[in-house]
Amino acid sequence: MAHPADDPPCFPQLPTLLYQVVTFQEQQETMPVTNFRIPERYEYQTGFAANLETEAIKGALPIGQNSPQKCPYGLYAEKISGTAFTAPRWENQQTWAYRIIPSAAHSSFEPAPSGNRLKTKFNQIPNQLRWDPFDINADVDWIEGLHIVAGSGDPALKNGIAYYIYGATKSMNEKTAMYRVNLVNDEPIRGYILELFNGHFQLPELGPIGSNCLANARDFQIPVAAYTHDSKSTWTVVNKFCGQLFTSKQGHTPFDVVAWEGRYYPYKYDLGRFNTIGTISYDHPDPSLNTVLTANSNAHPGTAIADFVIFPPRWLVGEDTFRPPSYHRNCMSEFMGLIEGSYIAKGAGSGGFQAAGASLHNCMSSHGPDVEAFDKASNQELVPVKVGTGSMAFMFESCYMVGVTDWGLKMCQKVQKGYSEESWGGLKDLFTPPELPFRE
Ligand SMILES: O=C(O)Cc1cc(O)ccc1O
Ligand SMILES: [Fe+2]
Numbered sequence: 218m219a220h221p222a223d224d225p226p227c228f229p230q231l232p233t234l235l236y237q238v239v240t241f242q243e244q245q246e247t248m249p250v251t252n253f254r255i256p257e258r259y260e261y262q263t264g265f266a267a268n269l270e271t272e273a274i275k276g277a278l279p280i281g282q283n284s285p286q287k288c289p290y291g292l293y294a295e296k297i298s299g300t301a302f303t304a305p306r307w308e309n310q311q312t313w314a315y316r317i318i319p320s321a322a323h324s325s326f327e328p329a330p331s332g333n334r335l336k337t338k339f340n341q342i343p344n345q346l347r348w349d350p351f352d353i354n355a356d357v358d359w360i361e362g363l364h365i366v367a368g369s370g371d372p373a374l375k376n377g378i379a380y381y382i383y384g385a386t387k388s389m390n391e392k393t394a395m396y397r398v399n400l401v402n403d404e405p406i407r408g409y410i411l412e413l414f415n416g417h418f419q420l421p422e423l424g425p426i427g428s429n430c431l432a433n434a435r436d437f438q439i440p441v442a443a444y445t446h447d448s449k450s451t452w453t454v455v456n457k458f459c460g461q462l463f464t465s466k467q468g469h470t471p472f473d474v475v476a477w478e479g480r481y482y483p484y485k486y487d488l489g490r491f492n493t494i495g496t497i498s499y500d501h502p503d504p505s506l507n508t509v510l511t512a513n514s515n516a517h518p519g520t521a522i523a524d525f526v527i528f529p530p531r532w533l534v535g536e537d538t539f540r541p542p543s544y545h546r547n548c549m550s551e552f553m554g555l556i557e558g559s560y561i562a563k564g565a566g567s568g569g570f571q572a573a574g575a576s577l578h579n580c581m582s583s584h585g586p587d588v589e590a591f592d593k594a595s596n597q598e599l600v601p602v603k604v605g606t607g608s609m610a611f612m613f614e615s616c617y618m619v620g621v622t623d624w625g626l627k628m629c630q631k632v633q634k635g636y637s638e639e640s641w642g643g644l645k646d647l648f649t650p651p652e653l654p655f656r657e
Pocket of ligand 1: 503504542545612
């Protein structure tokens with residue numbers, strides 16, 4: 218867990234959303250280049266959803282216009298649209314990049330083998346599911362170690378979500394990009410990814426909480442412009458497109474953006490900075506109180522395509538309260554993962570809920586504390602307790618029914634047998650009604 222002052226953030230197994238920026242950093246750190254302009258220390262701008270501008274060379278960003286007849290320093294202007302041109306102003310996301318060679322300069326994309334591991338075919342099943350920690354295979358880079366576990370919908374219709382896990386033991390081949398992930402000191406990496414087939418994450422409304430708490434806008438970090446200048450080597454660009462990989466070649470680095478301005482950019486957020494709040498009186502508030510980011514469905518206010526929710530270290534002080542999450546059936550689907558440590562309310566059963574594992578409680582599937590957690594929480598002395606020290610569990614909560622890929626169900630061989638029986642099969646009938654008056 219990072220202390221707020223720690224920099225860089227300390228999660229080696231970054232949960233998802235933020236991986237783009239990690240790759241950006243690694244690229245800066247390790248790529249051998251002949252001519253480059255990158256900061257000695259990683260530098261960031263901060264905020265959330267702000268229109269930003271940054272230039273690695275003073276004067277590289279045109280002033281007062283996007284498309285001058287000739288861009289400064291012989292750069293090309295390239296616009297990246299993250300929303301329809303005509304999306305409402307508050308949600309419109311686009312960026313003007315000023316780069317050495319436009320991204321269009323590449324050979325045609327050819328299919329590349331990726332088997333089924335990125336296919337968006339989902340088996341919908343009502344059972345509660347839990348996975349042992351996923352393997353990190355030997356001798357794989359980030360692209361090869363990427364698998365869809367679960368999800369919903371169809372990327373071709375831009376409607377749905379996909380949940381991935383990844384594990385890698387080596388850096389990506391030199392001069393290959395999709396994103397670019399290099400390992401620091403050859404340490405293996407693993408993590409979870411949530412992909413939206415449409416839309417973008419926003420900070421949740423705070424309502425009566427007020428103008429601070431949860432994830433504060435100032436803690437989101439956006440890289441300043443940095444580039445490499447290499448128009449000689451051959452690069453392979455990997456394109457993940459509707460469930461399969463394609464590759465193309467180009468004679469220049471894709472990491473060549475010298476300046477940019479706009480609202481469509483990668484950012485990172487250190488979960489250790491989350492300002493967790495909870496009850497200071499009684500009862501267990503809904504986990505929506507722990508939402509870092511939300512992607513709204515727009516169909517129904519407050520109903521998310523995906524909420525990214527975390528369970529950081531926190532104090533539990535509720536009086537006369539069953540403190541863990543209660544038994545629950547949810548019309549939203551809950552996919553959980555554990556970055557490190559342990560999670561309140563789960564643990565028993567073959568293997569338990571372990572870091573780098575996962576669980577899925579699909580739409581309306583019953584779940585809650587296992588027998589052991591129920592006994593403990595029903596009988597513990599209700600003094601203030603700090604829970605989750607050294608832990609970080611998270612949940613992707615979605616209004617969609619979330620299915621499991623063939624890989625997630627069978628090929629990964631991590632689904633725990635007997636999860637539901639072992640967790641809840643032993644719950645006893647504790648009902649002790651008062652003696653009824655005798656009736657004729
Ligand atoms: O553990 C879970 O299932 C997630 C969860 C957490 C919580 O605090 C309340 C409800 C809930 O579903
Ligand atoms: Fe739940």
